[in-house]
Amino acid sequence: MTSVAKKQANIASFQAFFNAYIKEIDSGVWHTKEDWVIRTGIQLQPNDNYAVELYLTSTNTRLSISASYRSTVGRHAFTAVFKQLPNSFQWEEVSLMNAILLLIDEIYSGSKESHEPNDAVDEQSLELYARTIESHQIMALYLENRAGDPDLASNKFIDSEQAILFGHWLHPTPKSRQGMHRWQHELFTPELKGQFRLHYFAAKQDITLSNSAESISAFEILEEIVLSDGKDSTKTLIEKLRKDNLKLLALHPLQADWLCAKPHIQDLINKGELIQLGELGPLFTPTSSVRTLYNAELNYMVKLSIPVKVTNSLRKNMHHELEAGVTLCRLLQRCGFSRLYPKFKFIDDPAYISLNAGASKESGFELILRKNPFNSKNEITGLGGTQSIAALVQEPLAPGTYSRLAKIIQMLAQKEGEECADVALTWFDNYLDCAIEPAIRLFDQCGIALEAHQQNSLLDLSEGYPTAYYYRDNQGFYLSKERQQILETMEPRLAQCDDLFYGEQMIINRFTYYLFFNQLFAVINRLGADQLVQEGTLLQKVYTRLNSILPTLGSLGTAFVTSVLGREKLPFKANLLTRVEDVDELEAEDELAVYVWVTNPFKSVAVRSDTPSLVCKQASELEEVIADAC
Incomplete structure (x- = not known):
């Protein structure tokens, strides 16, 4: 295996695992580069702007994780890990994969404090070790075998589907294939x-x-x-x-x-x-x-x-x-x-x-x-083809290159003679028109919410700008129990599909995660990380858009939007904790994975805005009721 492929897999595996860890388990303490150098003497790389400090209680060890990009909505970019052992002033660099193993030890240490044998915990920890190592090895295999393949840059539907070599950026073991x-x-x-x-x-x-x-x-x-x-x-x-x-x-x-x-x-x-x-x-x-x-x-x-x-x-x-x-x-x-x-x-x-x-x-x-709307008779590749959002927002596959989304925006800017930032804002507006607002209106008008995560969501980019959104996956429909009678009148066979119907609070929680955290925030994060538009600017744009459509929504849409904009914390699917507990979510009751509550990124926008009283009032009324659904 080449050292390049192994290094890429090391970085991508750590990014996936540690982003999940600080979201779900321990957010750590963030320090600016200047502050951290003064405190520890650790010299960060020129592109690193932050350090995250973690304390591992099981071993009395401190970790310092360097970061080149800090995100408001999603994926931070981490570059290196240092550790300080007990009773030592020295910091030593730790390999990224060894750092993951330290974090896994820390996760399960609380379950082992009694020193009593616990076969279930031992089995779960071994399972997570195995999946983590396997995911890393498989990712490296893919990177090595596809290095230099021109199809990685192709806009054909199937080529973009087969170019997601790093995997799901919100999953700690993205290439696990047991x-x-x-x-x-x-x-x-x-x-x-x-x-x-x-x-x-x-x-x-x-x-x-x-x-x-x-x-x-x-x-x-x-x-x-x-x-x-x-x-x-x-x-x-x-x-x-x-x-x-x-x-x-x-x-x-x-x-x-x-x-x-x-x-x-x-x-x-x-x-x-x-x-x-x-x-x-x-x-x-x-x-x-x-x-x-x-x-x-x-x-x-x-x-x-x-x-x-x-x-x-x-x-x-x-x-x-x-x-x-x-x-x-x-x-x-x-x-x-x-x-x-x-x-x-x-x-x-x-x-x-x-x-x-x-x-x-x-x-x-x-x-x-x-x-199959993308067969050879119907597929139009044009400038950007039809691609999943997962492919668009994936990290560049080669250092010093650009993401698929950034390349499309650069081509549009060159074609139109416009600044990339202006083109990116127009692109984002079109994306909201195609993908986000209609998904909210579908729930509002029909009582149908979608598991619209980035792999299930495709955009027609044949003109560069999004002109259509495609949703795929018959596993990912949530029908409102409040609309069950109306929907069954429309399609009587739904009476035999009772497991498609969920209560309003359950739907709001799941829909919030899939539509916002998994899909929309991934796009915002990519545009921010590629230095096209700051994340805060895009959050403000979404905040304004949602407030503008709020008066046109009925009861379901209003409950959803006020929940998303007004709550202090939002539900987040904890893929790492799901793995820690070794849950197969398709076999779990209601196919429900583990969820946690995380800070609402829109609250930073609301502080700077005139928040509609309707949002604040209804969100506070919903807060306790909806929290029970997770």
Whole structure:
């Protein structure tokens, strides 16, 4: 492994872990560069402006973490770590990965103070060590293999999906892929541009499940996908299956290997109820989620279960999500929101296929068919293509270069003969128009909130400026119980999807995290870190925009906006604490991870502004009620 790739992985891994640590566990004490030099004698690097001081109680050790950028809303940029041992005046530099291990020790030390054996804590700490080290090693592997690849700068949809080499900047182990062997990464990961065929089975229709909101059945869609390979042998096979009244099922190859080792699946195969056909059809390549697969010539993507833990969860399609995807597709068509707000679009999951598992619900064969608006017939790359916000805001992959977002703004500025700062402000206004305001109005008018985090959120940047927003993910819909009767009248099948409905306070908390902390603040942070516009200026712009739309909102929208602007602290999804407690959020009750409360960045804006009395009054009334929802 090259020293460059290892160094990049060291820095990115520490950034991810320590940003989570100071947000969720111990915020430390911030010092200016000048103050810290006087206090400690530590000479910071020329680009470092701050130092964060931490005290580790388990070892009586002080840490000094140098920072080149301090963010109001999101990700700080850290560069080096020093430690001072007990009864010592000397500070010594610590490697970034060793610093992470020190912090993990500190996290679990409180649980070990009784000195009593605690197998659960030991298991959790070992799990976090393992995922941290694995994430670092995998990230370094990706960086080394993709170094110099021109596709990293491509604006094609799939190239941007496969360029997120550093991973989720709000997750402490962003490239953890437990369950995937090292040699399998080349075949199956987006970062290494894997390509493979699906593994197919055939079964009698009476032991399968399917539904479709399209004009043709899910089985017909899957047959069209298989036949797209153009082979005569495939055509002959499909004709025989039709003649024998057998239906196609498809699995990710990793899932096929895992399931075929299960006794009950072997039993079905031995009885002839499940026929193994092997690898067929066209090649697919993974998008950023690893398990949603893309082919540039097809009208659909496929979303499959895999026996792999990606970040917090084992990635599998849940039984209840299958019908929910079809029902939500119909609901969104009938509610007409996209006709009112044509810049705000949904990537539907309109069909599914599975093997009937009976009482156990999930069979492992759950396949979701997702619309593909970015196939070769429809994709327009233009200046910036269509990219996820996760790709746009990722740290530059090479030192001394620029983020994807900064490059787009620089190109626009050059094209228009304008200052980058002015272009960035215009770009940000367009982004609010496409992505943020419509999401709030969707909740207000329809009672539908979205898990609109940066990976689920895509922007059409073919003109450079955002012209459309796309939302993807049938797992990420929160429907208001207060609007349940109205929504069920609009789409009666929602009566069978009760787990899509949540109380207002629960939705406000989750929606606050996903729309603001995960998505909007990531954009603000990127523009600030790239020195295009100060974060405070952008926060003020959002604050003004939200206050301007407040009089036009109904009860749900008003409750949400006043909560976001008026509360002293806001709910924040604690990915590190979720990992510390080894929670699989998709298996947890209500699929709820661990949340903490953090300082509201808008309060710094409110101090400088004339805060509407409505915001202050309603926020204070909501404060105690909403706090209970986390």
